[in-house]
Amino acid sequence: MPRPRRTQISIEDTPYYHCCSRVVRRAYLCGDDSFSGKNYDHRRGWVESLLMKLEAIFAIDVAAFAVMSNHLHVILRIDIDTANNWTDSEVLQQWHQLFKGDDLTHRFVKGELVAPAEISILKHTIATYRSRLCDISWFMRCLNEPIARQANQEDNCTGRFWEGRFKSQALLDETALLTCMAYVDLNPIRAKMTDTPEQSDHTSIQLRIRAAIKGEQPKSLLPFSGNEVNTNNKNLPFSLKDYLTLVAETGRIISHGKRGLMSEESSQLLTKMHIPSDNWLKLTTEFGRLFRGPVGTLEELTCYCEHLGKRRRHFSWCCQHLAS
Structure with a gap:
């Protein structure tokens, strides 16, 4: 169910x-x-x-x-x-880009006076929209x-x-994030729609490669933190260069069956994520079959279930795939 x-x-x-x-x-x-x-x-x-x-x-x-x-x-x-951190006005402006809103919200955005009797209604509406926008x-x-x-x-x-x-x-953790991102970015290659990531139309990896050629990162995608210590937890906790190299090498293996050695950058990234190189190809080609629910270590899954009030750790058997 x-x-x-x-x-x-x-x-x-x-x-x-x-x-x-x-x-x-x-x-x-x-x-x-x-x-x-x-x-x-x-x-x-x-x-x-x-x-x-x-x-x-x-x-x-x-x-x-x-x-x-x-x-x-x-x-x-x-x-x-x-x-x-959005102000009440900013919340409504964001919402109005998708939905019409009502007379009260539009008057507030324009800076017009709101009657005292309408304030509680307006606050409830803004709180609802703020919640929906995340x-x-x-x-x-x-x-x-x-x-x-x-x-x-x-x-x-x-x-x-x-x-x-x-x-x-x-x-639930950085290892799960890295594995799932690679799985998503390599979808067109696994489906034999293309041979290389840069030829994969309508994908994030293509946008990242095109921007990287210019020494940039796409403004519409969550940026990578780089090799330095990640002080901004809003960024992806990997190096863009290392990630692109890892995806390109994995894509070559999937497309041409060339099981050559990974580069030093890719090996270091996998080691940092505690992923054995021999297990990486299986994870990125069978992610959808291996993981049917939350993805992470058993410890992370336990905390996740506790915070959601779950009595059982469903899909706990999936954790073995990241630990092996």
């Missing part, structure tokens, strides 16, 4: 969550449709464009994403500090619903576009 999303989110344990949505009706609603002979790749562009728009509105960062032919992967980081469920709702309506309009039909609720799993 599906569990309420609130029983899967624990900011106290981790701000990082891997979300996945799949399409329904036929196998390829975003790519080549062999039944009709049409190509729907432009819909992948719809998803990427809206994803980047929502990242700028919500207090939620995008760490990685891959828009595939029949499903979407995205790794999100909940930025609760940004949401709490809520993964609302983020995915604002991503999936417009895409579904747009696709149905193009197909001149009604009904579901996405296959039920999106799936989400907590990434």
